Amino acid sequence: MDQMLQEDRTVAFWRDLFLGWPQERPRRGIIVTAWQETMSFDSYLVSDEVLFLNRPQPDGLGARKIMLPFRKIAAVKFTDVFELDAFASVGFQ
Numbered sequence: 001m002d003q004m005l006q007e008d009r010t011v012a013f014w015r016d017l018f019l020g021w022p023q024e025r026p027r028r029g030i031i032v033t034a035w036q037e038t039m040s041f042d043s044y045l046v047s048d049e050v051l052f053l054n055r056p057q058p059d060g061l062g063a064r065k066i067m068l069p070f071r072k073i074a075a076v077k078f079t080d081v082f083e084l085d086a087f088a089s090v091g092f093q
Contacts (some may be wrong), residue, residue: 011049011070020090028056029066030077038077039066067081 011015023026031053039059045052051068058064084092 007071013054014070014073015046017076017090018044020053022089023084025082025086026080028080031073032075033068034072034074039068
């Protein structure tokens with residue numbers, strides 16, 4: 001039960017991060033998945049359970065769009081330079 005609660009909290013965190021992405025920051029970065037795959041993105045849409053990503057370059061199969069379940073996100077990397085407090089609006093202190 002504790003593992004399910006933790007997974008629910010992690011899903012909620014990632015969803016809240018993308019929903020609350022600061023307006024002044026470009027919607028781009030790199031996602032590391034639970035499958036140890038990295039995915040660049042330059043825009044996205046959010047649903048309750050899934051992040052719909054646009055990739056700036058196609059993957060090896062030619063795909064530019066991917067639907068990724070929030071529960072499969074392991075990390076988000078940022079390629080832009082900015083002050084850390086830019087993400088204070090999504091709960092960071």
